[in-house]
Amino acid sequence: MGNWNRDLRESSTWELLRRCCSLSMAAHQSPDAPFLLDWFPSSFSSPPPSPAYAIFAFPGSWSAADWLSEQVSDDPFGSCEVDGDLFPSLMTVFRSVPAVVHAGFLRCFRRILQDSALRAEASILFSCFASVHQVKLRPFPGKVDRALNCKRQIVFTGHSSGGAISALAAIWLLDSLKLHDSQDFPLCVTFGSPLVGNDVFTNSLLREGWSCYFLNFVMNFDIVPRILLAPFRSIKKDLQAILHLLFSKWSCFSLSFVENSQLATFFATILKNSQDITTKRACMLMRCTNPLLQTFTSFTQLSPYRPFGAYVFCTMGGSLLMVTNSEAVLQLLFHFLQMDYEQKVEEVADRSLNEHLLYEAEVQKSFKIPDIVHLDNLQAVPLSLRNAFSKEMQLLGILFRDLGLSADARLRLCAIGEQENQRERNQVTVDETRSKIEDAMKFLKEYQEKCKNRGLGYYDTFKLQKHYDDFDANVKRIELAGLWDQIVEMLKRCELPGKFESRKEWVELGTSYRRLVEPLDIANYYRHAKNEDTGPYLLKGRPSRYTYTQSWLEYIHRMDMGSCPDSCFWANVEELCIDTNNGKLYFELKDRITELEKQAEAWHSQGLLSGDVFLGESTFLKWWKTLPQEHRSKSHIRRYIDAKVLKRLDVPPFDDARKGASVGVRSGELPVETPVKGPYG
Template sequence: MSLTQSFSSGIVQAPFVTSSRLLLKTWGVISSRDEDVVHHVGKGLVWKVCEESDLTVVVFDVKNDFDLQQNLVSSTYLKENNNFHRFEFLCTKKILEFSVNWSAVSLFIDNFEKLDQLKSKINSSHRLIVTGHGVGGAIASLFTVLLLESIGTGKKRPLCITFGSPLIGDKKLQEAISRSSIWNSCFLHVVSYKDSLPKKLSSQPVDYMPFGTFLFCSDTGATCFENPESVLELLVSSISGQSQGFEVADYGKLVENLYRKSICKNLIPRGLNLTHSTSLNSSIRFQLSAALGLSSDIQQLQHQNIDINALATKLEALEKKFMSQKKVKFDPSKKLNMMKIDMANFELYKKLCKSQGIGYYDCFKKDTSTDDQDVIPSQKRLRNYWSDMVEEAEMKPQTEAAAFRTRWLFAGTNYRRMVEPLYIAEYYAKDLRKDYEAKGRSRHYIVLEKWLEEDKKEKGDSNGKTRRNVESILTFDSCFWAKLEEALLLCGQLENSTGNEEGKGKLVEFENYVYESLKKYEVSPEIFLKGSSYMSWWNKYKESADNHRLASFMSSPQHFDQYTEGAYFFP
């Protein structure tokens, strides 16, 4: 039996938020009538900018006649019919589109020119809070989403704090924002249990989903939830206790009350029966009691029409699922040290093979010693790691994915050049296997190679001849060995008189490819070791050689030594 205990820490996190005076400060700007603050008026929307020495607060509000509808509109529709591309950076290869509330985004689009000017004027050296109450909070969220594109280019991340804001998008939008922990951390939504507006869209049959951190609060306390499914369940479950109309929550009074209570240690309502609760269930029930203003009084619970036991049990299941997903979420940094050890194992294996007069590719291909088997666990771990790495990068939003792959490109290139040859060796060791590049190559190798080529183009790197010592390099083209195996197969076909002019043409093509690769010093000198697959190919093919420059180079072992030292002059 596992003794591991799980806890939900939202009721501990909430006092950190409420005690910081951040909510007091933000609400103070929302409610301020300071005449020195410049107000901007748009179509159905107003906003004001309050600038202090190191802090800028932008407040959004909508005009009284604004009507919030429930319908969603896709980002594809916005792009095609409204020529609105500014949220496209959120899309990934797995999240091709998402949907947002049509009412809110229409208001945003109507004022976009002015909002874009506001975005460009914001001082990046200042801390920035974007905020709004009610539907103004929805506009604040959309404006903050717009700012996310520039995070990672030296600008400080904004913090969006909404009060009683409705949800603004579907599950795909939530997934797009949550792909980046930095992005998701930019949103804090304050919701009073008395306020029906935040719950209006969550009760609809359309696919709305929250994102960011939600601070649920009541007169008795507050708690935080980050799991979007738990937040949605809490919003939906608490609707039944509301009247049909919208109650106006006094957020000013609420945040002031929470600030005063934040230094109190006893956050647990008296009389709450936790006798049969697990640690996770207990902590969730604490949170519900604080967030919804619940007490242990049976009459009050019945009046509020909320079954705290059923709700706590459901949230417990959702939180367990959320915790499990976070545990298995790929974190490249945490596994990096292990991957360095595995790459070091390959370096040792490579040196060991060379000391025996054979390259590590051919040594692994022949599989004649325990050393060849010992390297397999490292081979598999590295492949799994980099497959996950590529998938993770492709799921990130475009700008963050670019920064992500640049950060890991050097390590990924070394991995590809070191490890892919062994998969090529395994592929051709099986009978009737051919055409690895088209039929057998793992997609993550293709993507890693594409990233390298894109990086070269961005930096303007040339592929000109570079003479240098190449004794310890890895062959640049990790598919060199696959091309070599295809050439060996073609030689075998020609020996058996089954070849044709097309096969001879492919051999000439490979011959020229080898020469050009050598000319740029991009091939490991291991290929010249006795018994290598390359030397086996050359001995079969040299009588038919078409490239006299390669034949001249291959005519003397002394040339191999000169090549290794970077001293051979290729004509």
């Protein structure tokens, strides 16, 4: 099976989902076991039957301590940042802001991950993958290894909070498999699961293309998927009693554990908080300018949790509604919980708990004759049956009418659809600018070659601005800045599709742009002495278009944050020149000087730093000549400096200088100069 979005209409998929649902409910009644494992089909023939699955079902937690997370999080909603080592993909590209997840569920998953039962079996898969793909994998728990080694597709599943744990397990495995070409991506299906993470969590899955591996079944009135929309202090008093009731065996199911008024208060609290957050999100979607919105937000605590993956809403009539847009799911979680005027709060609250334990019966019934309505084209959602022109929209309109979905809810769905379409239009606009970016960069590359031929270099020629083409290069720099600033701002505001950040052609273009053009921005910054008013370029003056494209590259290649600052070389040179001219002593700057030389040597050997850096009249070499004689005589960058210049400076040539001539500067390119005596001798 590839993913849920593509395979949900196949009969074999329903058979798998029935098995997952049954195993999840079995785990529900086995909370002491860390997980249940089912091989489906059970045959272990070689080769295995196709398709073949290993289903891991996680039990939910029925302790309020795990839900409230008071011992591990001070946040009113029990959230904490994810561990970057465990979930390296769950972060923003810009500034690597980690996703926020429910601290209690994360702690439960860590316990399961560290459990000795999971590591009991030998890691055959690890040795196979290490030899075939030659990549260092993090060790997998033993039973997951065994399942993969048996050529079984992993399926993680769970009911209630067990579903949240299964989602974390799936992301953990997806992250582990990301570094090689395996197509055996795990699947995850949950039943009545609470929410798990925030916007960053959801957007990270979209960016990685993993959302299609997650499927969440929700009964219309099930209260559990909505619980985390309320702050814990508002439900703390009643939560343990509610969880005790939900854990009860079906045969013992009774409201005698909880008073009707207590249950009604619990339900009303969650409904109110759901309304608060969905109303705010709807106002943001519709560009509401009412100042009351800001006032409301300032004193109201809103849940950070958001839906992710595909949601299948199960109606009591047997129809299934599938929704993949996170914002639409959030709105439906609230609007499907609405009551008729004739209904009492106590009745709906009672139903909201009953439905949490009816998944197996209801879902199994639905699976006999799958009747799925896909809510894909949100912008075309009919406000009434009279507006439903296509057959699909008529079916959707009838379903919404039967579910009692209000006109306000439909209007919000239309607004979400418009936002989704606007992102697609923005992507088309950005793609159309690519040719403009490439043309401008082509001009600057030609300009770079002209500068080399003049014997001064790209950076210094631009900084001096003595020729007509220097002016033209500055115009291209400004044009490119405008184009990239627009793209980066769209990415920051999530105005492009989630997968845009994973498009390698744009990552490569952004990296080429940064390495080609940032030196010109640095030259312009110090040419106009902006550092005197604003401060050093790297601290105060670096535009976000460069920090973003650098973070982009580091994220895609899983590098440490800030590990690719090659385009900032000239900013470090300028600051060292300023400190030297201001009278700082050599020993005060020695560490920075040594680090800069190491970087120059490494980046030049990798082709990231042009040879014109070592031209005789370059800013770098003029400064380097002022360093103490002893330092210059031992510096490894001598190999890239013209022999005549070294001779004038009484600096011995590097032993391997002739071997490195192909990457250095050819002898005879530089004018003969008089040695410069700097402050260091």
